[in-house]
Amino acid sequence: MTHTQQAATEAPAAPQDPQAPRGLGPVGWLRWSWRQLTSMRTALILLFLVALGAVPGSFLPQRGQAPEQVARYLEEHPTLGPWLDRLSLFDVFAAPWFAAIYTLLFVSLAGCVIPRARQHWRAMRSQPPAAPRNLSRLPQSASFETDRDAEQVLSQARALLRGRRFRVADGVGSVAAEKGYLGEIGNLVFHLALLVLLFAVAAGALLGYRGNILLTEGGAFANTLAYYDQFSPGRRFSPDRLAPFSIRLEDFKAEYVLEGERRGQPLDYTAKIYYREGYDSPEKAYDLKVNRPLGVGGAKVYLLGHGYAPRFTVRDGKGDIAFRGAVPFLPMEEGAFTSEGVIKVPDARPEQLAFQAVFWPTAVADTDKGRVLSAFPAPLNPTISLMAFKGDLGLDSGTPQSVYRIEGIGKTLQPIKGGSKILRQGETFELPGGAGSITFDGTQEWISLAVNHDPGRLPALIAAVIAIAGVVVSFTVRRRRVWVRATPAGGGRTVVEIGGLTLGNPTAEFDDLVAALRRAVPPAGPGDDPSGAGASDATDKTEE
Numbered sequence: 001m002t003h004t005q006q007a008a009t010e011a012p013a014a015p016q017d018p019q020a021p022r023g024l025g026p027v028g029w030l031r032w033s034w035r036q037l038t039s040m041r042t043a044l045i046l047l048f049l050v051a052l053g054a055v056p057g058s059f060l061p062q063r064g065q066a067p068e069q070v071a072r073y074l075e076e077h078p079t080l081g082p083w084l085d086r087l088s089l090f091d092v093f094a095a096p097w098f099a100a101i102y103t104l105l106f107v108s109l110a111g112c113v114i115p116r117a118r119q120h121w122r123a124m125r126s127q128p129p130a131a132p133r134n135l136s137r138l139p140q141s142a143s144f145e146t147d148r149d150a151e152q153v154l155s156q157a158r159a160l161l162r163g164r165r166f167r168v169a170d171g172v173g174s175v176a177a178e179k180g181y182l183g184e185i186g187n188l189v190f191h192l193a194l195l196v197l198l199f200a201v202a203a204g205a206l207l208g209y210r211g212n213i214l215l216t217e218g219g220a221f222a223n224t225l226a227y228y229d230q231f232s233p234g235r236r237f238s239p240d241r242l243a244p245f246s247i248r249l250e251d252f253k254a255e256y257v258l259e260g261e262r263r264g265q266p267l268d269y270t271a272k273i274y275y276r277e278g279y280d281s282p283e284k285a286y287d288l289k290v291n292r293p294l295g296v297g298g299a300k301v302y303l304l305g306h307g308y309a310p311r312f313t314v315r316d317g318k319g320d321i322a323f324r325g326a327v328p329f330l331p332m333e334e335g336a337f338t339s340e341g342v343i344k345v346p347d348a349r350p351e352q353l354a355f356q357a358v359f360w361p362t363a364v365a366d367t368d369k370g371r372v373l374s375a376f377p378a379p380l381n382p383t384i385s386l387m388a389f390k391g392d393l394g395l396d397s398g399t400p401q402s403v404y405r406i407e408g409i410g411k412t413l414q415p416i417k418g419g420s421k422i423l424r425q426g427e428t429f430e431l432p433g434g435a436g437s438i439t440f441d442g443t444q445e446w447i448s449l450a451v452n453h454d455p456g457r458l459p460a461l462i463a464a465v466i467a468i469a470g471v472v473v474s475f476t477v478r479r480r481r482v483w484v485r486a487t488p489a490g491g492g493r494t495v496v497e498i499g500g501l502t503l504g505n506p507t508a509e510f511d512d513l514v515a516a517l518r519r520a521v522p523p524a525g526p527g528d529d530p531s532g533a534g535a536s537d538a539t540d541k542t543e544e
Contacts (some may be wrong), residue, residue, distance in 0.1 A: 024239060026197075034423025037104070038111030038199025046105040053101060057092035060084065066448075067230045068303065071402070072330070093205075094232070106198050113191040120184050127169040128178035131483035135499030140510040143497045145522045150486035150494050156520040157484040160513065166482065174485040180503070192468035197460050204456030209233040209242075214311045216326050216446045220248040223297060243453075248274045248283075252306060252445045256377055264335060264376055270425070271303055271447050277517055288447075299453040306448070307331050308339050310359055310384055311441040316348035317434050323347065326444045329359050332403055336374035337361050342406050343438070351390040353436060354406050354413060358385045361443075364422075372422070382443045388419030390435050479503040482513060496521065 036042055036412065061069035070090045088095030135141050146153060150173060157175045161168050166177035211228040213221050221227050233239060243480045245430040255267040271288040275296055286294050294301040309326040316322040322345045329341030338360055345353040362376035363383030372383065389406065391413040401407050409415075421429040428439040485497045498517065500510040 013508060014238055028370035029397045034111065036141070037108050038115075039108075041104065043108040046101060046108055049101050049313060050098075050105055053098050054092060056089045059091075060089055062093075063091045063230065063232075063289075071404075102198065102202070106195065106202075109191055109195050109198070113188060113195065117188050117192070120188060122182070124181050125354065126441055128167055128176040128481065130171045131174040131485055132499065134481055135485060135497045140500035140502070141498065142514045143495065144518065145489065145493045145495055145524055146521045147492065148494060148521045150488055153486040153494055153496055153521050154484065157486075159516060160516055160520060161482065161484075162406045164513070177482045177484075178480070179508060180477055180479035183474050183479060183503075186303055186470040186475075186477065188470075188472060189466050190470030193463045193470060197463040197467065200456035200460035200463060202456070204454035206234045206236045206271075206451070208454040208456070209237050210453075211451045212304075213449045213451065214328055214446055215247070215249040215449060216328060217249055217252055217444045220246060221449075222246045223299075225504070228451075237453075243299065244278050245297040245299075245406075246276045246278055247294075247296075247301065247449075249447060250274060252447055254306065254378065254445075266377075269306060271306075284327075297453075298455075299451050300457075302452065302493070304448045304450050307446055308337065308359055308361060308379070308382075308445045309444045310341075310357070310382070310480060311444060312343055313439040313441055314343065314345045314348065314353060314436065315438075316345070316353065317351070318349055320349070322349070322353070324484070328446045332358075333533055335377065337377040338374045340404075344395075344403075344406070345393050348390075348392050348436060351435065352393045353431075354393060355387040355438060356387045356389075356406060359443075362382070379443045383422060384422050384440050386429060386438065388416040388429075388438070389413045390416055424479045441493055465468040478507070480507075480509065482510070484517070 061073055063070050072436070073090075074085065079085075079095055079102070082089060088097070092098055106510050132138065136143070148156075148365065154170075154173075154175050158168050158170075162176040164179075169176045209232065211231040213227065214229055215221055223242050223244060225231055225242070231239075249271060251272040253270050253272075256267075257265045257267060259261050265480070269290055273286050273288050273294070274283045275286060275294065276283050277296055285404045288294055288303050295302070307329060308330045311326045313321060314322065314323040327341055327343050329339035331338055332338045338358065340356075340358050343353075343355040343357065345355075360372060360374040360381075360383045362374050362380040363372050363380060364375045364381070365371075366373050372385070389409065392408065393401075393406075394408050395401065399407075406413065416431055416433065416435055418432040419435075423429055423438075423440040425440055425442055428437055430437045479502070481501045483499045485499075487495045487497070489495050498510075498514055500506070500513070502510070
């Protein structure tokens with residue numbers, strides 16, 4: 001190693017410039033991130049994202065409310081549907097991304113509101129600030145001279161301000177007054193109520209449950225897990241805590257407009273139900289309507305939709321009754337209620353039977369297009385179209401199947417040649433080849449119910465009412481400060497200066513205070529206008 005290299009190696013490091021910028025470091029970045037998260041701007045952005053995230057739940061079907069509509073949407077949109085499903089857009093309010101936004105909003109509001117509440121509490125307990133040196137520079141100001149001495153002026157000012165509910169503090173030759181803390185309290189109450197609202201909604205999602213039921217006329221439901229078509233419990237809810245109530249559907253009636261441009265549009269839906277609150281409770285009657293849910297067992301039962309369930313009797317090739325009952329069909333359209341469904345007969349012998357069917361409540365012939373359609377949603381001329389299949393339904397394989405689809409067509413199930421027929425109510429179709437027969441016995445109606453147990457509903461409602469009241473108060477009450485200074489002048493006179501500062505737009509209250517103080521301590525000398533010229537000057541200044 002040369003002398004030069006050794007000197008370079010042993011040379012001390014150059015001193016760092018103390019003014020050079022340094023990195024924030026992990027703690028600094030954490031503090032910066034916390035300040036950004038707990039800022040009001042971030043809270044507003046997150047609140048907007050929550051509202052934006054809830055939009056898909058308003059126009060896309062949701063599994064918690066209408067699982068059959070979700071299944072139909074996926075069938076009708078084989079490309080777009082799976083992508084929307086991957087993004088949890090069919091179950092928006094249970095999606096991980098929605099929960100993340102919701103949690104961040106809760107943390108942001110808590111980190112923003114709680115420190116502000118502490119600061120406001122300290123501000124309320126502190127004295128109003130002392131009078132500025134030059135009151136004439138304030139947005140509202142006035143001055144006049146009086147023959148009263150300074151102490152008399154300040155005494156009158158104190159009495160006047162206290163009479164108008166100002167908090168008053170004495171200064172050197174001046175009086176300071178302040179009021180309007182209720183506006184900030186309303187703002188804080190709004191945000192705290194919003195926190196409670198978020199907490200109540202989260203508690204309802206954790207401790208509650210949602211379920212869907214399909215009931216046919218004459219059918220019954222018991223509040224147990226086995227009876228639900230779909231059940232979504234909260235993370236902290238156990239099915240063992242289900243209340244032991246039961247519901248029986250006696251009859252469903254739908255009323256429609258009979259004539260005019262609105263012909264066929266619904267007027268009213270009424271489900272005549274009977275329910276028991278417990279195993280040994282007496283049965284009670286209730287008319288369930290769309291906007292009139294039933295409250296039972298701590299849950300709300302809502303009427304969501306309805307449809308038709310045609311009744312069939314199916315005989316197999318041996319002449320035995322293999323199936324008899326009503327089969328719920330799904331509406332293909334909301335207007336005239338053309339519906340589709342399947343009838344599966346696994347007990348038929350020697351081969352199992354299945355039928356694809358289309359139901360028209362009021363069937364009419366469309367001669368122009370050579371087809372049948374429904375002209376009215378009520379069952380005025382119930383007609384059904386059938387296509388028969390025979391073979392193996394595949395129900396013994398253990399693979400779950402939809403009750404609204406026939407699996408294995410062309411593989412284990414083969415169409416029956418000549419097995420298509422249009423039937424009116426009461427007619428029978430004898431299947432070719434001695435495979436059996438099917439009779440269209442009549443029509444019943446079904447309803448879909450949503451059972452929602454949400455323990456956070458009442459706290460959320462109370463919090464929402466309080467939040468609205470807080471917003472109203474925060475917009476109507478503003479912080480105001482007033483200072484009065486009395487300075488002795490020559491000739492036994494006193495110069496009275498009044499200054500005002502209002503958070504937001506100035507109000508007429510300052511002018512009223514000036515006029516009242518002038519009446520309490522009248523201006524001195526013939527040159528002064530006792531009607532309140534100073535107040536007028538203050539008003540002009542404010543408008544400028």
